Amino acid sequence: MQRDRNVERRAILKVAGASLAVAGLGATATACGGDSGSGDGTVTIRYSWWGAEDRAERIKKSIALFEKKYPKIKVKTDFQPYTDFWKKFNTQASGGNPPDVFQNAVGFLRKYDARNVLLDLSAQVEAGNLSMDGFRAGLEKFGEIDGKLLGVPVGSNSMALVIDKHVYTKAGVKPEQGWTWDDYDAAMKKIRDKAGRAGDTGPYNVMYLYDLYLRQNGKAFFTEDGLGFAEADLKAWWAKAEKAVEEGLYADQKKVAQIKPKSAVSGEIAAGEFTWDNFTIRYTSEGKSEYGLAPIPTTDGKKTGQYLGSLMLSASKRTQHPKEVAQFINFMVHEPEVAEIMGYDRGVPATQAQYDAFKPTDPVNKAIAEYEQSLVDAGVLEPITPHPNGADVCEAAFLRIGEEVGLGKRPVDDAVKQFFTESKTALAT
Amino acid sequence: MGTTVTHAPAAEGLSKDKRSESRHGPVNSSRPAALKRRGRRENLAGYLFMSPWIAGFLLLTAGPMVASLYYAFTDYNLYDAPKWIGLDNFSEMFADPRWRHSVQVTLWYVVIGTPLKLLAALGVALLLAQKRRGQAFYRAAFYAPSLIGASVSIAIVWKAIFSDDAIVDRTQQLFGVDVGGWSGDPDMIIYSLVALTVWQFGAPMVIFLAGLKQVPRELYEAAEVDGAGKWRRFWNITLPMISPVLFFNVLLETIHSFQIFSSAYIVGGGAGGNACGPADGSMVYTCYLYVQGFENSRMGLASAMAWLLLIAVALVTAVLFWSQKRWVHYEEGA
Numbered sequence: 001m002q003r004d005r006n007v008e009r010r011a012i013l014k015v016a017g018a019s020l021a022v023a024g025l026g027a028t029a030t031a032c033g034g035d036s037g038s039g040d041g042t043v044t045i046r047y048s049w050w051g052a053e054d055r056a057e058r059i060k061k062s063i064a065l066f067e068k069k070y071p072k073i074k075v076k077t078d079f080q081p082y083t084d085f086w087k088k089f090n091t092q093a094s095g096g097n098p099p100d101v102f103q104n105a106v107g108f109l110r111k112y113d114a115r116n117v118l119l120d121l122s123a124q125v126e127a128g129n130l131s132m133d134g135f136r137a138g139l140e141k142f143g144e145i146d147g148k149l150l151g152v153p154v155g156s157n158s159m160a161l162v163i164d165k166h167v168y169t170k171a172g173v174k175p176e177q178g179w180t181w182d183d184y185d186a187a188m189k190k191i192r193d194k195a196g197r198a199g200d201t202g203p204y205n206v207m208y209l210y211d212l213y214l215r216q217n218g219k220a221f222f223t224e225d226g227l228g229f230a231e232a233d234l235k236a237w238w239a240k241a242e243k244a245v246e247e248g249l250y251a252d253q254k255k256v257a258q259i260k261p262k263s264a265v266s267g268e269i270a271a272g273e274f275t276w277d278n279f280t281i282r283y284t285s286e287g288k289s290e291y292g293l294a295p296i297p298t299t300d301g302k303k304t305g306q307y308l309g310s311l312m313l314s315a316s317k318r319t320q321h322p323k324e325v326a327q328f329i330n331f332m333v334h335e336p337e338v339a340e341i342m343g344y345d346r347g348v349p350a351t352q353a354q355y356d357a358f359k360p361t362d363p364v365n366k367a368i369a370e371y372e373q374s375l376v377d378a379g380v381l382e383p384i385t386p387h388p389n390g391a392d393v394c395e396a397a398f399l400r401i402g403e404e405v406g407l408g409k410r411p412v413d414d415a416v417k418q419f420f421t422e423s424k425t426a427l428a429t
Numbered sequence: 430m431g432t433t434v435t436h437a438p439a440a441e442g443l444s445k446d447k448r449s450e451s452r453h454g455p456v457n458s459s460r461p462a463a464l465k466r467r468g469r470r471e472n473l474a475g476y477l478f479m480s481p482w483i484a485g486f487l488l489l490t491a492g493p494m495v496a497s498l499y500y501a502f503t504d505y506n507l508y509d510a511p512k513w514i515g516l517d518n519f520s521e522m523f524a525d526p527r528w529r530h531s532v533q534v535t536l537w538y539v540v541i542g543t544p545l546k547l548l549a550a551l552g553v554a555l556l557l558a559q560k561r562r563g564q565a566f567y568r569a570a571f572y573a574p575s576l577i578g579a580s581v582s583i584a585i586v587w588k589a590i591f592s593d594d595a596i597v598d599r600t601q602q603l604f605g606v607d608v609g610g611w612s613g614d615p616d617m618i619i620y621s622l623v624a625l626t627v628w629q630f631g632a633p634m635v636i637f638l639a640g641l642k643q644v645p646r647e648l649y650e651a652a653e654v655d656g657a658g659k660w661r662r663f664w665n666i667t668l669p670m671i672s673p674v675l676f677f678n679v680l681l682e683t684i685h686s687f688q689i690f691s692s693a694y695i696v697g698g699g700a701g702g703n704a705c706g707p708a709d710g711s712m713v714y715t716c717y718l719y720v721q722g723f724e725n726s727r728m729g730l731a732s733a734m735a736w737l738l739l740i741a742v743a744l745v746t747a748v749l750f751w752s753q754k755r756w757v758h759y760e761e762g763a
Contacts, residue, residue: 083698091507091723094508115509258610400708426725
């Protein structure tokens with residue numbers, strides 16, 4: 001009995017050892033062939049992006065199309081909401097395991113370039129796996145940093161003023177291209193007095209709007225390695241906002257915070273707010289009113305400071321399959337059928353071929369197309385100012401501290417000081 | 430143990446004790462070689478069985494802790510090699526108003542939340558200690574939130590309950606209080622977290638129940654004969670008798686409260702890119718630690734914060750242990 005058990009034990013140990021060895025061999029074998037290759041030459045690339053279910057559906061369809069055209073490439077996807085996306089990405093990238101290809105934005109280019117995460121795609125352009133021809137309005141330059149191609153734009157968008165049309169009509173305000181900030185302030189008063197609603201959600205913590213305002217005045221939010229404005233500028237901007245909240249021209253910030261994630265405009269707390277034009281899709285689904293896009297107010301009646309912002313696709317420097325990644329990016333930005341599937345979900349398509357392939361029929365997407373066309377016609381578009389390494393942290397600080405000012409939790413002077421302290425730390429690292 | 434099993438470990442231990450009692454000499458030298466071998470083999474088996482735990486401890490606990498202690502004195506962004514900066518992380522922390530705010534929020538949460546939770550636990554335990562119908566059901570029902578309470582899903586439900594125009598907000602409105610949802614309100618969000626922790630009073634309640642069962646009935650009977658009322662009996666018998674259990678619960682729950690993270694992160698998160706509540710309303714210490722580490726990529730600073738938290742909790746624990754001499758009564762001989 002005793003002996004039997006020993007034999008049994010030994011046998012089990014042997015089997016276990018053998019299977020461990022086999023598993024070990026297997027692991028080395030796969031490691032040699034690249035972490036995601038397999039025998040028949042099929043390659044798997046990982047693609048991660050931020051967004052929600054709706055975008056997931058569209059991306060799934062686009063990928064199915066891609067895999068049909070490139071049967072040797074499999075695409076595995078992974079998605080999170082915006083803020084969670086970057087936390088996960090950071091952890092993966094620092095662990096040496098970033099996705100092969102991922103959604104990116106201008107605020108992160110220098111940051112991840114400085115940390116050696118981004119692949120310079122220009123070699124792939126030369127090799128003919130990726131074409132940078134046929135982009136609209138100079139967008140092909142968008143992902144270039146110091147001569148390196150770090151991102152390929154998939155769609156463009158621009159800052160806009162989203163308004164509740166009924167409230168604006170009721171107050172008798174008609175926004176026009178070239179209206180000034182004085183006109184805008186007067187409109188806020190009219191809306192408050194005649195429609196009984198705050199005119200704006202509160203523009204003072206929208207970093208990209210403040211950037212436009214600075215650009216109208218010959219400055220900018222960022223320079224290549226720092227902030228492009230002084231403490232006094234921000235003090236004036238936030239002090240004006242503080243007063244407007246007190247006077248009821250801008251919405252009660254506590255209410256705004258409380259109804260989140262719903263927007264204050266669709267929640268009928270404010271008559272309008274500044275945001276990216278392709279975000280307008282949410283208002284119609286959230287609210288009951290009719291929403292429209294209005295031009296950005298100006299300082300001198302001409303210059304809005306506007307530029308096209310863009311979502312991009314970037315590749316990881318560590319990818320084992322740069323060629324396949326380039327082919328995938330190429331497909332996503334040039335293939336007309338992808339545009340038909342994606343619509344304006346990631347902004348107005350960046351390439352002319354995709355732009356022509358999708359002609360919106362629903363009122364919201366039509367309005368976005370018309371708005372972007374009006375910007376081109378008015379000739380207000382300018383090149384974007386650079387975003388330094390640390391820009392993303394500055395933006396988060398601007399949002400948060402701006403909210404504290406609006407809530408009356410922090411006096412303006414203190415808020416400005418805090419923002420500059422945090423930004424200096426962020427931009428130094 | 431039967432007498433026939435001569436080499437059973439328990440029997441061996443027994444005989445060893447007897448011998449050492451009588452001779453006060455080293456025991457091992459007199460043990461037969463076979464026994465020694467057997468003992469070594471048993472030790473080996475013991476270590477073998479423990480090895481998953483030991484490996485886990487070394488790889489997943491001890492290793493990271495040592496690494497984090499090193500990072501606490503460095504500037505480390507996860508990508509570049511850590512740079513030794515001495516105590517700079519600590520001086521930066523103390524100079525940072527946002528850090529001070531997170532300390533305040535955490536202390537407030539601990540000071541409000543822990544006593545309320547213990548009160549609820551003790552109160553319900555007193556009710557459930559009496560014999561009544563459906564006792565088992567009530568105990569299970571009150572304990573259930575503790576089991577599921579730490580989960581992310583409950584935090585999400587909590588956020589929904591306390592958001593604008595949800596059940597709490599509407600109930601307030603019924604009573605003419607119009608302050609809106611708590612989870613979007615920078616002043617109120619912390620109380621929704623307090624409510625969440627109080628709701629999970631099940632674990633300390635079970636411990637209180639066990640403590641209450643240990644109080645000898647005769648004491649109550651004697652007190653009753655002497656004419657002591659309900660309150661008198663509670664203050665002079667129940668409370669002193671369960672004070673060791675109370676001490677245990679205070680200690681555990683205080684440490685637990687300092688470590689609050691997931692509920693604050695989830696109830697406060699998601700609103701406008703701010704990780705921990707509107708205007709940092711639910712920015713507890715660990716939340717800020719997370720923000721510094723994972724959002725701002727400052728792992729060195731985050732490590733320093735973690736070690737400071739460890740030291741702070743150790744200090745609080747030490748103070749509690751010191752204070753127990755004054756209010757915790759251990760039965761003589763027990």
